Amino acid sequence: MNADAPPPASAVDNRRRWRALSVGLVAAFMTLLDVSIVNVALPSMDRALGASPSDLQWVLSGYALTFGLVLVSAGRFGDMRGRRTAFVLGIAVFTLASALAGVADSPEWLIAARLFQGAAAGVVNPQVNGMIQELFRGPERARPFGLLGATIGISTAVGPLLGGLLIAVGGDEHGWRWVFFVNVPVGIVAVVLGWRLIPDRPAGPRDDRRLDPVGVLLLGVGVLLVLLPLVQEQTWRGPAKWLLVPAGLLVLACFGAWERWYARRQDPLFDLRLFGFRSYALGSLIALVYFGGFTAIFFIFTLYLQNGLGYSALVAGLAITPFALGSAAASALGGRIVNRYGRPLVATGLLAVVIGLVAVVVVLDRAPSGAPVPWLTAAPLLVAGLGSGLVIAPNQTLTLSEVPVRQAGSGAGMLQTGQRIGSAAGIAAVGSLFFSSVASSGGDYSLAFRHSLLLAAGVIALALVAALVDVTLGRRHADPA
Known part of the structure; x- marks a missing residue:
């Protein structure tokens, strides 16, 4: 056999689709990272720009707001006009908005940049889901969805750590700007590689649908x-x-x-008949409720460690690392075995998350005064992270498994819209309990954190109930009787 002979066309196509997916995953990581990385930078922004509490809230939540607004329509645009155009446009705007946020000299400027950042992120993310639907078929989608799930889990959990590192390196006055500047070189590379590697549109006749x-x-x-x-x-x-x-x-x-x-x-724009698929309907419900508890964990944990216990932004980020590591490891595994175990795998993961969070509460409740909280919570957070890795990626694979490729972008966009609404609702409910508990207890951050973490665990337990309902219905349909 000639060693210089070109590889078969199928091997070339396979390598190309994995390269395209790699670009998509990097972009998804970058845009989702900006949901959580800003949390630890808010105090620095406050001092540098003289921002009011309302300004800081808009810097944090304005991103999530515009992110959620455009997901479905952006997904539909990608379905109609091809993933490459929407992806490259979204990343280009996101990169420009990141640079503008980094050079902001007033709260209003920074808020406007964050709104554009969020909208651009909402354009990019449905294209990654749609890309997986188009480039992979049937059971082979499990692995790329597993990688995407790991990307979602890791980006959310590692955000405070990376933000703390950048602030430590850049200094308290300018470190927060590097939280945004770090996106610029990555975004430029993603634009170039995305245009080269992502297919323009699926093979077949032109899609003449309207928006x-x-x-x-x-x-x-x-x-x-x-x-x-x-x-x-x-x-x-x-x-x-x-x-x-x-x-x-x-x-x-x-x-x-x-x-x-x-x-x-x-x-x-969105075919409501997709909710006629049990996998899509219950999977979307699980995602909405799970993200209501999942995202709030990092919000209150960062506040507890920094404002309550006086830890630095870097230590607060490091404390969440066990969750991120567990999520990464389990996501890779979950993507490979989801086709074998199905929804019971998701239920197992949800149970592990609830057990891990309750264990954090028990450990902190029994810990002596002055004990090192990041060390005490490492093991239970690792358990919760392992469980989370078995939830996000497998649930996404199962939820989108019956969605036609023609509707991949809008179907994924609606799924992610539910995740954004769940995240906002969870942070509002859990955060409200946290702040009210701090006020009513005379500044007892530890008590407030334990109470609000139990609420987050309770929300995730509701997602477990939905997963068990799906498991039960699946077994009834599988029963020949």
């Missing part, structure tokens, strides 16, 4: 009304803000009615 502007408007307004009071829960005082939630749900109901009507004439 459904009325559906885009109704979904955007509905998600905005639901998310706004959640992400501004600590800034907007008084109960009137909560009236926006039922108003948003009413608009989303109008969106559903419009999509059913529109589907009889054209392909809708």
Whole structure:
């Protein structure tokens, strides 16, 4: 056999799709990292720019708000016009917005840059899910979805650590700017490689579907009304803000009615018939509820360690590392075995997360005064991280398993929209309990953290119930009787 002979076409195609996926995973990591990395930089931004508490809240939550607003429409655009165009455009805007955030000289400038950052991230992420649906088929999707799940889990957990490192290196005055500048070289490389490696559009006839502007408007307004009071829960005082939630749900109901009507004439923005698949309906519910508890953990843990115990941003980030390591290891495994074990694997992971979080509460409750909290919580957080790795990636694989490739982007976008709403609701509820407990206990951060962590564990237990329902229904359908 000639050693210089070119590899078979199938081998070339296989290498190309994995290279394309690698670019997508790097971009997903970068955009999701910016959800959590800013947490530890807020005190530095406050001192450097003279930002008010409301400004800082918008720096943190404005990103999540615009992220969630564009996911479904961006996914639909990728379905129609090809992943490469949407991906490269999203990364280019994200890179530019990161550079603008890094040179901000006022809170208003920084907030505007963060809003553009979030919108660009919302354009990028559905393309990565859609890319997996298009480039891989059937059971072979498990591994790439496993890698994507690991990316989601690690980026969320490692954000505070990387932020702490950058602030330690760059100094308290300018270190927060490097939290944004670090995206610039990575983004430039991702734009170049994305244009070269990501396929322009799937093979076959041109997709002549329309974007459904009325559906885009109704979904955007509905998600905005639901998310706004959640992400501004600590800034907007008084109960009137909560009236926006039922108003948003009413608009989303109008969106559903419009999509059913529109589907009889054209392909809708989002095909509601996807919820007719049990895997998609229950998987989306599990993702929404799990992210409600999962994301809030890092928010309150960082506050507890820095504001309550006086640890540095770097130590606070290191304390979360066991969770990130456990999540990375289990995600790689979960992606390989999800096709064998199915939803019971997700239920097992959820149970491990609940056990790990409850163990953190028990350990802290029995710890002597002055004990090193990062060391005490390392083992239970590792257990929770291992469980999380068996949740995010396998659940994503199972949820999108029956979604047609033609609807991969919009289906993944709706799944991620649920995750963003769950994250915002979880941070609002768990964070509210944390702050109210601190106030009512006279500044006892340890007590507040234990109470709010139990609430987060309870939210995740609800996701476990949904997973068990899916397991039970699956066994009934599998029973020939």
